[in-house]
Amino acid sequence: MTELRIEGLRAGVLGREILRGIDLVVRSGEVHAVMGPNGSGKSTLSHVVMGRPGYEVLGGAVTLDGADVLTMEPWQRAQAGLFLAMQYPTEVPGVSLDDMLVASFTAAGRDPDEVRARMVGEAERIGFDARFLTRPLNVDLSGGEKKRNETLQLGVLEPRIAVLDELDSGLDVDALRACSRRIEQATEETGLGVLAITHYRRLLTELRPDVVHILVRGEIRQSGGPELADVVEREGYAAFLGDEDAEAAPPAPAEPDPFADPLG
């Protein structure tokens, strides 16, 4: 049983506080969804947990089975069992998926000879064309292919806790289903714990959340069961905004959901 514990986490960028005290505990096999409007700090949360440069931790703690995550280098966090599926996976010219995963396995003391077969197996499971496996990382991949690529890596690396930063953005319905189904399976097969950051409920049809958290202006305003996602879907985030939110930041015009059912 693994436990990612986030306590009183405060963090910002360039001196501006974005996360204003986050408390979350994700355990093996659990799926937690963090939903919130634009600018609520969802992506900041995922980046701070993984240690992306440019983010400043102002207070609080993040531990993985008691080990202090915030003092680890990003690669050490990954080796400890954390994984971040990025919203915008970075293009790395000239470096293949194979090279990267072999380097990761080698650093972990795992057998790098296993990488190839695992890649092929994972590619089949999520319908990722094998010809992409030898391409430079994320170069000339479509949005959906990039997310399948992230999911494939998750499958190969077998992390203990995965943070999904808007896995559902920029991908088509088929890719969304393939990716979210694979991650749901991982929660059962390997006991993966998931912190799924998302704007919309559609990610959560295949990947069924145990807990839904509503993040507004850097704070978790409400936590509850999957039914919270339905409230968001029906009513938007208005129900979770207080008067002071309206004064502090007039809500941005609603971002049209390109996947919304026009008849729904």
Next chain:
Amino acid sequence: MWRYSRVDELDLDAFSPARADAVAPIAQVDAEGLVPGAISVLVVDGRMVPDPDGSSSLDPGLEIGPVDQVAGGEDTLGSVVDEGPDAFAELNTAFSPPALVVRVRPGLTVARPIVITQRVTADGHAVFPRVIIQAGEGSAFTVLERYASPDIVALVAPVVEIDVGRAARVSYVAVQELGPRVWQIANQVSQVGQEATFLAASTALGGDYARLRTDCRLTGRGATGDLLAAYFGEGAQTLDFRTFQDHRAPDTTSNLLFKGAVGGHSRSVYTGLIRVRKEARGTNAFQTNRNIKLSDHAWAESVPNLEIENNDVHCSHASAVGPVDDEQRFYLESRGVPPRVAERLVVAGFFDEVLARIPVPAVLDPLRARIAGKLDRREQEDG
């Protein structure tokens, strides 16, 4: 054209031209220079070493030999280099041993790469290799020229003239792996005829001060010139590139991509000019120079220039000097790759865009290994 160079450090009087009798006989090309299945030519200190098997094994229509032994050879000398691009090209003309001529008759496709190994052995001397490549109309072939030396003190001032005839397709690859105390001041001049395609790829890993000037003249309508380079400086090396994309005819295209890394106290210089002459309407010309600075003490200069005399053109230039990309490194690290390894992968990958286009696959693994060696040494230097 000499700004940022180290030419003022050069004491020309210290070097006398290598004499024929100073040439140490070398029976064969060293194993590393061998390319399986290639047509191999060995040149030592600028002089071609006769191959005992002779040129009898060459494809009919392919001639390789010293300028005085190739029919009509004397007329070829200077046919591309009409005026010396610089004083070192003039010195080359004055002191070069008989130039090596590679001539391919019209219409001939040479499937095997032609590999010229230029060994520099004359310690304390100046060496002036001269190579003339003539591609007949519609011919197609690849020449790879490899410059190598032991750890000696020498000045190498090669001149390569490449005449790409109408509708010919020629690739020319220069691999520079000279010893760490060798100075190189090289000139590479090409002219590309109507509807012809020319690719020039250079790698520069060796030398103390190594300069390469590349002049690509697009002289026939619809001609295309692709210019590529990969360079990696370490220690106190200076790697210096001057390029000139000269559009002299309509509908011509040039694409330049030079990528370099500098570590230790090394320096690199890139200055390039795209010139589009009045008559060259419909020109497409692109120039990109990217540099990774691997140490605080390393330094990379990048100066692109455009000179355009016709309005109907598409031109762009881009240059960048910076450390290893943070986002790329973070992506690899977030998958569990340690920082040093991530940086090595990113730097090796950075060069791959150039290396992947070198049309002689046999040289790629040795080149990648040399780049990896430089990254290893760098890690040791940094502790």
